[in-house]
Amino acid sequence: MSGRDAGRLAWRLFTSQALIVAAGALTLVVVALAVAPGLFQAHTRSMMGPMMSASMARDLNQALARTLLVSLGVAVIAGLVTSLAVSWLITRRLAQPITEMAVVATRIAGGDYDARVSPSGLGIEFATLDNAFNRMAATLQDTERRRRELLSDLAHELRTPIATLDSFLEGIEDDVIPASPQTWRTMREQTTRLRRLVDDIDHVSRAAEQRLDLRRVPLDVRDVADEAIRAAYAGFFEKKVRLAHHRNETPARVLADPDRLREILDNLLTNALRHTPASGTVTVSTMTHPDRVDVGVSDTGEGISSEHLRHVFDRFYRVDPARSRSTGGSGIGLTIARALARAHGGDLRVASDGLGTGATFTLTLPAAR
Numbered sequence: 001m002s003g004r005d006a007g008r009l010a011w012r013l014f015t016s017q018a019l020i021v022a023a024g025a026l027t028l029v030v031v032a033l034a035v036a037p038g039l040f041q042a043h044t045r046s047m048m049g050p051m052m053s054a055s056m057a058r059d060l061n062q063a064l065a066r067t068l069l070v071s072l073g074v075a076v077i078a079g080l081v082t083s084l085a086v087s088w089l090i091t092r093r094l095a096q097p098i099t100e101m102a103v104v105a106t107r108i109a110g111g112d113y114d115a116r117v118s119p120s121g122l123g124i125e126f127a128t129l130d131n132a133f134n135r136m137a138a139t140l141q142d143t144e145r146r147r148r149e150l151l152s153d154l155a156h157e158l159r160t161p162i163a164t165l166d167s168f169l170e171g172i173e174d175d176v177i178p179a180s181p182q183t184w185r186t187m188r189e190q191t192t193r194l195r196r197l198v199d200d201i202d203h204v205s206r207a208a209e210q211r212l213d214l215r216r217v218p219l220d221v222r223d224v225a226d227e228a229i230r231a232a233y234a235g236f237f238e239k240k241v242r243l244a245h246h247r248n249e250t251p252a253r254v255l256a257d258p259d260r261l262r263e264i265l266d267n268l269l270t271n272a273l274r275h276t277p278a279s280g281t282v283t284v285s286t287m288t289h290p291d292r293v294d295v296g297v298s299d300t301g302e303g304i305s306s307e308h309l310r311h312v313f314d315r316f317y318r319v320d321p322a323r324s325r326s327t328g329g330s331g332i333g334l335t336i337a338r339a340l341a342r343a344h345g346g347d348l349r350v351a352s353d354g355l356g357t358g359a360t361f362t363l364t365l366p367a368a369r
Contacts, residue, residue, distance in 0.1 A: 017087035113141035161190040221252040228265035240278040246285040252293040253368040267337040268297040276301035298360040304352040
């Protein structure tokens with residue numbers, strides 16, 4: 001909506017109110033002219049009786065008519081002017097926030113995502129509209145920021161393996177680098193890295209858009225957690241991090257894809273191991289509720305500060321930007337894990353009391369009926 005449209009709206013509002021005022025004034029005149037003479041004549045006859053002559057009645061009626069016309073004319077004109085003035089002020093007041101919203105919307109469409117509408121002060125309805133519009137603008141601003149960061153991070157992630165491959169190929173062509181098994185192995189690692197990054201991006205996009213082919217079967221989450229722990233045990237043992245499983249005695253039955261569920265737990269265990277120092281502890285726990293099953297992965301590692309908590313599941317987001325891909329991961333594993341959890345009708349949450357206090361990721365899945 002443009003300011004021009006808002007102006008037309010203001011004119012329509014003013015015209016509508018003017019028609020209402022005019023209709024009221026016309027009704028007043030018609031009713032007064034139709035009712036007043038009869039009432040006046042009846043009243044004068046009852047007062048004067050036989051003293052009332054025909055000429056006197058005619059003179060009184062003429063005087064009444066002139067008085068009514070002058071009084072009604074002045075009253076109607078005064079009422080119209082006052083009503084139209086008030087209507088115009090109200091119309092302008094109502095149209096002002098719409099005009100401002102149109103201007104701000106135009107600025108946002110032009111790329112100015114900092115633009116916001118000011119409070120209109122016209123009641124709860126307009127306040128709700130103002131708040132909803134500003135929330136929408138804030139969401140668009142955050143989406144645009146994340147889009148730019150995503151493109152920047154993606155370019156950064158692709159640049160390193162491509163540069164490595166390019167330098168190796170150029171070295172082989174110039175006979176500077178021998179075409180040895182080690183050279184081919186290094187190049188293969190870079191292409192594998194590129195393929196993994198592409199697969200991760202496709203994976204999280206498909207999961208977020210709920211285009212995954214989930215093969216749900218009844219299973220016990222405790223058994224899947226045991227499998228994930230056994231698969232991850234070697235890495236924990238090598239880093240000297242204790243890995244424990246608090247297995248709940250109550251069966252934790254869900255309807256889920258076991259492979260996708262393992263993928264979620266693998267991502268959570270890998271993330272916990274990455275951020276937990278030697279001699280630390282990572283604990284996997286299962287808890288059964290009447291309508292859901294919770295799987296918690298807690299660590300005694302670095303912890304997460306409050307300003308980073310809400311971004312943990314964002315694509316390519318790293319709590320420590322200084323970490324490289326080899327030491328800090330691609331920043332997409334947790335995004336995939338949460339998308340898979342939501343594709344199952346559940347969710348994945350994170351909690352931490354701050355740096356140095358560790359973190360707890362909780363996977364929630366609907367309990368099987």
